[in-house]
Amino acid sequence: MSDASKSLRLYNTLTRTKADFVPIDARNVRMYVCGPTVYDFAHIGNARPAIVFDVLFRLLRHFYGEAHVTYVRNITDVDDKINARALRDFGGDIAAGKLSLNEAIRRVTEKTADQYHRDVATLGCLEPTVEPRATEFVEPRADGKADMITLIQSLIGRGHAYVAAGEVLFDTASMPAYGQLSKRNLDEQQAGARVAVDAHKKSPGDFVLWKLSSPEEPGWNSPWGRGRPGWHIECSAMSAAYLGDVFDIHGGGLDLIFPHHENEIAQSRCAHGTDVMANVWMHNGFLQVEGQKMSKSVGNFYSIHELLETDTFGGRKWPGEVLRLAMLMTHYREPIDFSVRKLEEAENTLRKWKRAADLASAAAGQVPAEVVAALSDDLATYAAFQQLTQLASEAIEFNENGENAAAASLKAALAFLGFDVGAAKVDEAAIGEAIAKRLKFIAAKNWAEADRIRDELLAQGVQLKDGKDPVTGERVTTWEVKR
Numbered sequence: 001m002s003d004a005s006k007s008l009r010l011y012n013t014l015t016r017t018k019a020d021f022v023p024i025d026a027r028n029v030r031m032y033v034c035g036p037t038v039y040d041f042a043h044i045g046n047a048r049p050a051i052v053f054d055v056l057f058r059l060l061r062h063f064y065g066e067a068h069v070t071y072v073r074n075i076t077d078v079d080d081k082i083n084a085r086a087l088r089d090f091g092g093d094i095a096a097g098k099l100s101l102n103e104a105i106r107r108v109t110e111k112t113a114d115q116y117h118r119d120v121a122t123l124g125c126l127e128p129t130v131e132p133r134a135t136e137f138v139e140p141r142a143d144g145k146a147d148m149i150t151l152i153q154s155l156i157g158r159g160h161a162y163v164a165a166g167e168v169l170f171d172t173a174s175m176p177a178y179g180q181l182s183k184r185n186l187d188e189q190q191a192g193a194r195v196a197v198d199a200h201k202k203s204p205g206d207f208v209l210w211k212l213s214s215p216e217e218p219g220w221n222s223p224w225g226r227g228r229p230g231w232h233i234e235c236s237a238m239s240a241a242y243l244g245d246v247f248d249i250h251g252g253g254l255d256l257i258f259p260h261h262e263n264e265i266a267q268s269r270c271a272h273g274t275d276v277m278a279n280v281w282m283h284n285g286f287l288q289v290e291g292q293k294m295s296k297s298v299g300n301f302y303s304i305h306e307l308l309e310t311d312t313f314g315g316r317k318w319p320g321e322v323l324r325l326a327m328l329m330t331h332y333r334e335p336i337d338f339s340v341r342k343l344e345e346a347e348n349t350l351r352k353w354k355r356a357a358d359l360a361s362a363a364a365g366q367v368p369a370e371v372v373a374a375l376s377d378d379l380a381t382y383a384a385f386q387q388l389t390q391l392a393s394e395a396i397e398f399n400e401n402g403e404n405a406a407a408a409s410l411k412a413a414l415a416f417l418g419f420d421v422g423a424a425k426v427d428e429a430a431i432g433e434a435i436a437k438r439l440k441f442i443a444a445k446n447w448a449e450a451d452r453i454r455d456e457l458l459a460q461g462v463q464l465k466d467g468k469d470p471v472t473g474e475r476v477t478t479w480e481v482k483r
């Protein structure tokens, strides 16, 4: 574990400046990123925060140690879009009494969450440390972790929320600092509001913390009747549950700054009486497809799954790591234009890098300091990739005996950035010899030596499989390269 506080710089939406990152506790660096609402396949715009914050997660782990970074990414499994999807897909079964609404909702959310997990794993993303589901944080919990109902109660108790017309609303006027993140001024908003103020709201910007559910809608019992939470309160509850009242980094897409993140900040700060919710707020830019805003009506709306598994985008399937590189070729704060040409460029680049990395011996090198330094400047992935291209040229030009250090560094950098560098080249003859030797040891019942050979091969990425020849009944050992 090394202290990176001097060299890691991050752009903070809260201050609109880039500054040195100083963790609250270097032994537990804490990051929260808003995750998917699981009612349908995740679209490629959703892939961007997953990939961007995965790179940051890897970088933080590199600096502070794997055991010293906590990354929480939630799953939103309570949302009116989910109810609508459950009714659309299972309405008949519900009407026939075969399925309850809650069971139908669970089917929708579990299937969609599974798909999301497969998608982001294919994109080379590590699993977050914790992945809480909103529905598990609505009511007070047996383990005493933060929950939405208790948070809403403390907001009412502290004079920051009120009950009106069956809703609990956050009173924006009760928080002078409201609007700090989005730089929106409440008075301007009110003066400019063209929509008539809902009669029950004190101010037009007041937002829902809790609303009542009809019998056909999912609901939880609460002091304000059977209902369900508003959208924003879940992230205040789940971040507090795992990261505390104040934590280091909060991330998400640019579109979440207002109202979602602004309202998360209002809820958390007012419920806990703190000056900040998270010290650093990071936002990735928008994503367009072939120069146009992605929309179902334009016909350029693509799910991650479609790009990975179908030929609807550019007439072919795309490997996850090509999508990953294409996404990272643009700096995370810039808007990105996702196109077939960009994917082709990423694929060519990746092929060159991998060919060069293959020149390394089995031993992996150290992640080059230049690559870490580039990423440490607010995730300047493009600068890091220039280093990779430089290393690739050096690796290919290398024509001396001994270790190809550039290739080894390149390989380590690719693995660090989440690209599959595959197994080392294998010497089939040597493996054959080792297997024959192991079989002799087994015949002699020298299990220790036999196991030693098996373990040595495994360390090189070669996994042995023992079986029996179906005709002779003799022991046969096959092998495969494990990735």
Ligand SMILES: [Zn+2]
Binding pocket: 033, 034, 035, 235, 260, 264
């Ligand atoms: Zn959120």
